[in-house]
Each structure stands twice: as structure tokens, then as C-alpha cells.
Amino acid sequence: MIDKKHIGYEFHPVTVPVEEGRLRFLAKALGETRKIYTDTDAANAAGMPGLLAPPTFPFMLEIDALDLVDFVELLGEKLGKLLHGEENFVYHAPIYAGDKITVCKKITDIIDKKGGTLQFVISHTDFINQRGKKVAETHTNYVFRH
Amino acid sequence: MTLPTFDSLKIGDEIPALTTPPVSRHALALYCGASGDHNPIHVDLDYARSSGLDDVIAHGMLSAGYLGRMLANWVPQSAIRSMNNRFTAMTHIGDSVTCTGKVVKKFKEGNEKLIRVELQANTPKAQTIIAEAVIALE
Numbered sequence: 259m260i261d262k263k264h265i266g267y268e269f270h271p272v273t274v275p276v277e278e279g280r281l282r283f284l285a286k287a288l289g290e291t292r293k294i295y296t297d298t299d300a301a302n303a304a305g306m307p308g309l310l311a312p313p314t315f316p317f318m319l320e321i322d323a324l325d326l327v328d329f330v331e332l333l334g335e336k337l338g339k340l341l342h343g344e345e346n347f348v349y350h351a352p353i354y355a356g357d358k359i360t361v362c363k364k365i366t367d368i369i370d371k372k373g374g375t376l377q378f379v380i381s382h383t384d385f386i387n388q389r390g391k392k393v394a395e396t397h398t399n400y401v402f403r404h
Numbered sequence: 405m406t407l408p409t410f411d412s413l414k415i416g417d418e419i420p421a422l423t424t425p426p427v428s429r430h431a432l433a434l435y436c437g438a439s440g441d442h443n444p445i446h447v448d449l450d451y452a453r454s455s456g457l458d459d460v461i462a463h464g465m466l467s468a469g470y471l472g473r474m475l476a477n478w479v480p481q482s483a484i485r486s487m488n489n490r491f492t493a494m495t496h497i498g499d500s501v502t503c504t505g506k507v508v509k510k511f512k513e514g515n516e517k518l519i520r521v522e523l524q525a526n527t528p529k530a531q532t533i534i535a536e537a538v539i540a541l542e
Contacts, residue, residue, distance in 0.1 A: 280438070287431070287438035288469040289424060292477070313472030313487055317465055321440045337443055338455035342464045346488040352481070 260333045260368055260377050260402065267332075267365045272323035278355040281309045288312060298355070308355030315353055316385050316394040317345055323361035333379065335402055343378060343399035351393040358388040377402045408479060410510065410517040410541040419505035419521060422474040426498045427462050435466045462495035467503075467525040467533050474503040475523070479539050485518065487537040492530075499527035505537075516540045 285295040293300030294310045301309050330337050367380040378399050385394040436447050441463055444451035452460045468489040509520035523535035
């Protein structure tokens with residue numbers, strides 16, 4: 259069982275550079291072929307400072323900033339017991355290649371379900387760009403099977 | 405393609421659907437590397453079996469990424485205000501993923517004209533994501 263003392267735990271903020279090659283690789287993995295996601299010149303021509311990061315990209319910054327293994331170990335759990343319950347995004351501004359995003363993650367709740375055979379660990383993460391603008395937030399529900 | 409507008413959309417209108425090819429081990433390897441989600445349960449058969457599964461399973465966020473692709477192909481990505489994804493079943497090797505969505509609400513908040521859309525990702529066997537998004541339109 260995951261100790262509820264972790265509720266309120268704030269991870270050290272980590273700043274992650276958004277790399278162009280990473281975004282192109284991600285576009286390939288998602289089957290995204292439109293040029294604002296794959297071609298810098300086309301993104302610039304569309305008025306963007308660099309390739310546009312796709313809607314689910316904040317999730318990737320979240321795991322870049324905090325390796326899942328380290329997260330699970332903090333909770334005293336094993337990766338094989340983890341399922342992804344929910345990933346909820348709020349968008350305030352776009353993320354582009356060349357940005358530097360600071361990821362601030364906090365565990366906001368730990369909930370027992372089905373007599374403790376399942377536990378939900380809920381986190382909230384803020385994503386802040388190099389100009390101090392909050393660009394996105396995520397609410398994540400991690401499910402652990404016991 | 406003309407962009408949908410607040411006035412032209414009606415409750416029940418459907419978003420152009422998206423269906424992927426069957427999910428392959430190669431697709432999961434690409435997503436593992438590109439996303440940074442290196443959980444071996446998605447790419448290492450031995451690890452998946454030792455975790456009580458018959459085979460590797462797809463990343464839930466891969467299908468959420470397909471939902472995001474469908475949305476951003478329908479409206480400018482900058483119009484998307486939020487997207488909530490609840491993972492309800494596993495996606496297995498060989499499953500194609502079909503993303504669909506429809507308008508369920510039109511409303512105004514401050515100066516913005518907003519719509520709420522309900523989204524789903526389905527494999528031939530199961531509904532794998534129930535999602536919703538809020539989109540601002542002209």
C-alpha cells in the first residue's frame with residue numbers, strides 16, 4: 259500500500275528544452291504528417307517560431323522531468339503494477355520547438371479503491387515557458403494494482 | 405477544408421473520424437522512444453509476461469495522441485482549451501484504433517464561444533478511451 263504521507267509532495271521543478279528532432283520523431287510515432295508538426299520552414303511560414311508540439315506533448319515533458327521509475331520508487335511501488343487511469347490537459351498557450359519548459363509536479367491525492375486492491379495517485383503539474391507564461395496544466399491519475 | 409464555426413455547428417455534429425492501421429510492435433517501439441514513456445510493459449514481451457499479461461500492451465497515451473491528432477485536424481490546435489482522457493481498456497497488438505467525436509454542448513464564457521465535444525477511442529473489441537474536449541470557435 260502506498261503511504262498517504264506522499265499527499266502534497268512537490269517534486270523539484272525541472273526545466274526541459276523542447277527539441278525539434280524530438281517533435282519530428284513524435285509526429286512520426288503519432289502518424290502526424292502535417293507540416294506545422296514536421297517542417298520548420300512551414301511552421302515559420304504559418305507564423306510559428308518553431309515546430310508546434312502536439313496536444314499530448316505536456317505528458318512527455320512530465321515524464322522527461324520525472325522518470326516513471328523514479329516516481330514509482332518514491333511511492334515504494336513497482337512499474338509493472340502501474341496503469342494509466344486519466345490524463346487531463348488544460349491549454350493556455352502553444353509550445354514550440356526551442357522553448358524551455360519548467361515542469362512543476364505535485365501529488366495532490368492518494369485514494370484507496372475496492373478495499374485497497376487499487377490505489378489512485380493523483381498529480382497536478384504546471385508547465386511554464388522561458389518567459390514565465392504558464393502554457394499548460396495536467397491532472398494525472400495513476401492506478402496501482404495490488 | 406473549411407473550419408467549423410460556432411454558428412454552423414449543431415449539437416450532435418460529428419468530428420471527421422480517424423482510423424489507424426493495426427497497432428504493431430514497431431509502432432509501440434517508436435512511441436516508446438519518441439514519448440519518453442520507457443515502461444517496458446509496452447515493448448518487452450518477457451517483462452509483460454512477468455507482469456501477468458499475455459503480451460505487450462499499447463501505451464494509452466498513444467491513442468490519446470491519435471485523439472489529439474483528430475481534433476487538431478478539425479480545428480486549429482490553438483482553439484483547444486482542454487482535453488480530458490480516461491483510459492477504460494487496453495489496446496493490444498493488431499488492434500486498429502478508431503477515434504470519433506461529436507458536439508454535445510455549445511456555450512459562452514466571458515468573450516469566448518465554446519463547444520464541448522465527447523470523444524472516444526475504440527478498438528474492434530473495446531472502448532479504450534472516453535474523452536472530452538472544450539474548443540473555442542469564432
